Amino acid sequence: MASNLLEIPFRRTHSVDLASAIKQYISTKYDQSPDMFADDLRDIDRLRNDAINVREPHVSGVKRLQIYVAQLRYLGGKFPIDIGVDFPWYPAIGYDRDKPVLQNNLRFELANVLFNLAALYSQLAYATNRTTTDGLKSAAEYSIAAAGTFSFIRTDILPDMRSTPPEDMDDITLESLQQLCLAQGQESFWQIAIKRNMSDGTVAKLAAKVSDYYIFAADAARQSRAVSTEWIHHFQAKHHHFAAAAQFRQSRYCLQNKQYGEEVARLKDSLTCVNEGLQEARWINATVVGDLNGLKSRVNEELKRAERDNDLIYLQTPTPKSELRLLDRTNMVAAKTPADIVNGISLLGEGKPFGKPMFEKLVPYAVHQAASIYADRRDRLVHQSIIVDLEGMTARLREILQSLDLPGSLQALEKPLGLPGILVSKAEELRQQDALYRIKRSMEDTTKLKTNDLAIYQEGVAFLEAERAEDDRARAKYGTERWVRPPSTTALAKLYQTSNELQTYLNSAASSDNLVQTKFRENEHILKILTGTNRDLERFVPSSSQVTMTPAIEQAASRLRTCLNEVSRLETRRKNRIAALKEKAKSDDIGPALLSEAARLEREYPMQKIEPGQFEKLFETRLQGYEPDREALVTEQEEQDQIVARLREANKAFLDARRGDTGTKDRQKALQVLDTGYAKYKELISNLDTGRKFYNDLAVHVTRFRDNCKAQVSERRVEASQLEAELAGQDMGRLNLQETRRELRSQNAAPQTRSQVQPQPPGDIQEAMTAPVPTRNPPAGGVLPSTSPLPVGVAGGTISGGGIWTPDMGIRFGGATNQPGQAGYPAPRRP
Missing domain, CATH: 1.20.140.50 (alix/aip1 like domains)
Incomplete structure (x- = not known):
C-alpha cells in the first residue's frame, strides 16, 4: 500500500567464516591457544547469522542487532581492525545494489550492522499504526532512534574505519538519511498535535519545522551519489507541503486574532507552496500527490472566503509577502542515539541483558601493542x-x-x-x-x-x-x-x-x-x-x-x-x-x-x-x-x-x-x-x-x-x-543517446517528399516527448539543472515545422515551461 512516508531498506550480506579467521589470528598472533575460546568461536558465527537474518520490521530484531553491535565493539578492544576476513555487504540504496563491497575491516562490519539497525528503526516507524496517538508516539520514537543511530555511525564509526566507505554509507548520504528520519519523526508529532486539536499556532510551528527537516534531507541528498532522484523529489514535495500546511495553520491563527489582511497573505503563500509541491507530481507517489491536492482544495476554499469577507466586511490591506514575519519553529526531535547502542558494552556480562562478552579472557590487542x-x-x-x-x-x-x-x-x-x-x-x-x-x-x-x-x-x-x-x-x-x-x-x-x-x-x-x-x-x-x-x-x-x-x-x-x-x-x-x-x-x-x-x-x-x-x-x-x-x-x-x-x-x-x-x-x-x-x-x-x-x-x-x-x-x-x-555505465548511456541523435539526423536528411507534410490544426499537433524518470544524479555536485526555456520554434510543448525535430531545437523534457511536473529542483522555500 502506498504511503506518504519512506522506509529505509536493509543492506544485504551472506555468511562468512568469521570464527575460522579469529581462530587463525589467535593462533598466529597471540600466546594463548584458540582452544580456550571454543565456545566463543562457535557463538560468534551464530550471533552474526542472527543479526544478518533480520529482514522484517519486527521489534524482536532490535535486540538481535544490538547484541551483535555490542559484541563487535567489545571485540574491537581485543583484535585489530583487519582480522583477516572480507565482509561482503550489498548497498541498500543507490543505483548498483547487486554488487557487494568487500572489506577486511571489523569497523566496516560494525558500520553495516548499525546501518541495518537504523533501517529497522525506520521500518518499525513506517509499519506502526498511525491512526492512534500511541501509535504516532511509537513511530516518532523509532524515527528518533533511527536518526540517532545514523548520527552514531557518522561520528563514532566512520572516522575510525581507516577505509573509504561505500557510496550509500558516506557521511553526506548518512546525513540525508538522518534528516529524513528526523523529518518523519517531527511529522508524527505534527499529526499528534492535530489529533489532540492543539492550537493552530502550535500546529503551524510544528509543520514549519517538518518542512525544514525535509529540505535539509534534500540538500544533503543532492550532494550524495547514492540517493535516488525519486527520493529527492519526495523530499522537496514534502518540504513544500509542510511549508503550505504551516502557512495555512498560521492563517487560521490570524483569523482568530482578527488579522484579516495577514490571513489573506498567508493563504496566498500557502497556495504558492502547494503548487510548487505539485510540480514534483510526476516523480512522487499518488499518496503524497493526494495530500497536496487535498490541501490545495482546502486552501482554495479558505482563500476565496477570506478574500470575500475582507473585501466586503473587514477591508484590511493584505500584508505584502516581503513583510510577512517568518514563522517560529517548535522542534520535537533530535538525533539521539539509543542508550543500548552507546552503552552496549556495559550490558555485556554474566546475568546482563546482552549476555557474556566473547573472548573475555583473551588479552586485548592493545595490551600486546603496549608490551x-x-x-x-x-x-x-x-x-x-x-x-x-x-x-x-x-x-x-x-x-x-x-x-x-x-x-x-x-x-x-x-x-x-x-x-x-x-x-x-x-x-x-x-x-x-x-x-x-x-x-x-x-x-x-x-x-x-x-x-x-x-x-x-x-x-x-x-x-x-x-x-x-x-x-x-x-x-x-x-x-x-x-x-x-x-x-x-x-x-x-x-x-x-x-x-x-x-x-x-x-x-x-x-x-x-x-x-x-x-x-x-x-x-x-x-x-x-x-x-x-x-x-x-x-x-x-x-x-x-x-x-x-x-x-x-x-x-x-x-x-x-x-x-x-x-x-x-x-x-x-x-x-x-x-x-x-x-x-x-x-x-x-x-x-x-x-x-x-x-x-x-x-x-x-x-x-x-x-x-x-x-x-x-x-x-x-x-x-x-x-x-x-x-x-x-x-x-x-x-x-x-x-x-x-x-x-x-x-x-x-x-x-x-x-x-x-x-x-x-x-x-x-x-x-x-x-x-x-x-x-x-x-x-x-x-x-x-x-x-x-x-x-x-x-x-x-x-x-x-x-x-x-x-x-x-x-x-x-x-x-x-x-x-x-x-x-x-555512464559512457554506455551517452553512447545510446548519441545513437538516438544520429537516427534523428538521418530522418531529418530523408527525401523532402517525406517531410512535406501539411500543417496540422493546433489541436492535433503532437506533444513533446516526455523524458523517462531520471535514474542517476549528475556527477558534479549532484544537482540536476533547471529546465531551460523552450527554443525558438517550440511553443506550448509542441514542435513547429511539421512535427519534425531538428538538432538546433535542443531536447525538451516534459510539458510547457512552469507547468506542474517539469524536471529540475526549485529553490527551497522557508514558510
Whole structure:
C-alpha cells in the first residue's frame, strides 16, 4: 500500500567464516591457544547469522542487532581492525545494489550492522499504526532512534574505519538519511498535535519545522551519489507541503486574532507552496500527490472566503509577502542515539541483558601493542642512553692507551724475550672463538637478513608503485573531473611516509655495514696472526736487547703497571655492568602489570576501547627503574677521568726514566699492534651483533609495511574497479543517446517528399516527448539543472515545422515551461 512516508531498506550480506579467521589470528598472533575460546568461536558465527537474518520490521530484531553491535565493539578492544576476513555487504540504496563491497575491516562490519539497525528503526516507524496517538508516539520514537543511530555511525564509526566507505554509507548520504528520519519523526508529532486539536499556532510551528527537516534531507541528498532522484523529489514535495500546511495553520491563527489582511497573505503563500509541491507530481507517489491536492482544495476554499469577507466586511490591506514575519519553529526531535547502542558494552556480562562478552579472557590487542611499545622504549633507553655511553667510555679509554703505546711499551720492557702472558691469553681466547670464522659467518648472516628485509620492503614499494600507476592511467583516461577519488599519494599518505622512513633506516644501516666491512679488511691480517700459533706470534714480535733495570725504571714501570691494572679492572667491571643491565632488561616483563591495568580500565571504563596510549603512565613508572643506571654514568665517567689522569702521569714518569732507550721500540710497536687488533675484534663482534639485531627488528616493520600495502592497495583496486564500472555505465548511456541523435539526423536528411507534410490544426499537433524518470544524479555536485526555456520554434510543448525535430531545437523534457511536473529542483522555500 502506498504511503506518504519512506522506509529505509536493509543492506544485504551472506555468511562468512568469521570464527575460522579469529581462530587463525589467535593462533598466529597471540600466546594463548584458540582452544580456550571454543565456545566463543562457535557463538560468534551464530550471533552474526542472527543479526544478518533480520529482514522484517519486527521489534524482536532490535535486540538481535544490538547484541551483535555490542559484541563487535567489545571485540574491537581485543583484535585489530583487519582480522583477516572480507565482509561482503550489498548497498541498500543507490543505483548498483547487486554488487557487494568487500572489506577486511571489523569497523566496516560494525558500520553495516548499525546501518541495518537504523533501517529497522525506520521500518518499525513506517509499519506502526498511525491512526492512534500511541501509535504516532511509537513511530516518532523509532524515527528518533533511527536518526540517532545514523548520527552514531557518522561520528563514532566512520572516522575510525581507516577505509573509504561505500557510496550509500558516506557521511553526506548518512546525513540525508538522518534528516529524513528526523523529518518523519517531527511529522508524527505534527499529526499528534492535530489529533489532540492543539492550537493552530502550535500546529503551524510544528509543520514549519517538518518542512525544514525535509529540505535539509534534500540538500544533503543532492550532494550524495547514492540517493535516488525519486527520493529527492519526495523530499522537496514534502518540504513544500509542510511549508503550505504551516502557512495555512498560521492563517487560521490570524483569523482568530482578527488579522484579516495577514490571513489573506498567508493563504496566498500557502497556495504558492502547494503548487510548487505539485510540480514534483510526476516523480512522487499518488499518496503524497493526494495530500497536496487535498490541501490545495482546502486552501482554495479558505482563500476565496477570506478574500470575500475582507473585501466586503473587514477591508484590511493584505500584508505584502516581503513583510510577512517568518514563522517560529517548535522542534520535537533530535538525533539521539539509543542508550543500548552507546552503552552496549556495559550490558555485556554474566546475568546482563546482552549476555557474556566473547573472548573475555583473551588479552586485548592493545595490551600486546603496549608490551611491544614498552619493549622498544626500554631497549632504546638501555642501549642508546646507557650501554652506548658505557661502550663509548671504553672506546675512548682504548684510544688513549693506543696513543700512549700502552701496554706494548711496558710489555716490551718487562719481557724482552718471548711472548707476554697477557698476549698469549688474548690470542688463546680468539683461537677458541675461531675469531675469523665467527666474524665472516656473522657478516654473512647479517647480509642474508639485510637482503631479506630489502626484498620484503621492495615488495611493499612495488604494490604502491603499481597502484599509483594504475590510478594515474585511470585518471588520464577518465579525466580528473570524473575520476573523483583522491590520488594515491593522498589516500595512502601514511604508507608513503612509512616507506620513506624505512628507506632512510636502510640507507643508514648500509653505511654502517660498509664501515664494519672496512674495519674488518683493515685488521684482518692482524687477526690472522692472533688466531695462528704461538710460533706465528713469536715471528711477528721481535725480541729486544736486554735493558738494564735501574731502580728508577723499575719504580716507574711498577707504577705504570698498577695504573694499567686499574684500567683492566675498570673494563672488566664495566663489561659486567653492561651484561647485568642487558639481563635486567631481558627479565623486565611488563606483561602482568599491563594485564592488571587493562582489567582496571575495562572495569572502570567499560565503554571505552583500550588503546596503547592509556598505558603511558605505567611505562613512565617502569622506566624510572633504569634511572639509577643512567645517573651512575656520571660517576663512571669521573672515575675513568681520574684513572686516565694517573695513567698519563705514570706513563710520563716511565718515559722519562727510559729516555734514550731505543732497544725495545720495534718490539713495543709489534705488541701494541696485536693489542689493538684484539680490541678491534671486540668492536667488530659488538658491531655485528648490533647489526644483526637491527635487521631482525626491522624485519617486523618491513613485513607489516608490505602487508599493509597489500591490503590497502587491494581495497583501492576494488574501489577503482567499482568506480570504473560505474563510469563505463555512464559512457554506455551517452553512447545510446548519441545513437538516438544520429537516427534523428538521418530522418531529418530523408527525401523532402517525406517531410512535406501539411500543417496540422493546433489541436492535433503532437506533444513533446516526455523524458523517462531520471535514474542517476549528475556527477558534479549532484544537482540536476533547471529546465531551460523552450527554443525558438517550440511553443506550448509542441514542435513547429511539421512535427519534425531538428538538432538546433535542443531536447525538451516534459510539458510547457512552469507547468506542474517539469524536471529540475526549485529553490527551497522557508514558510
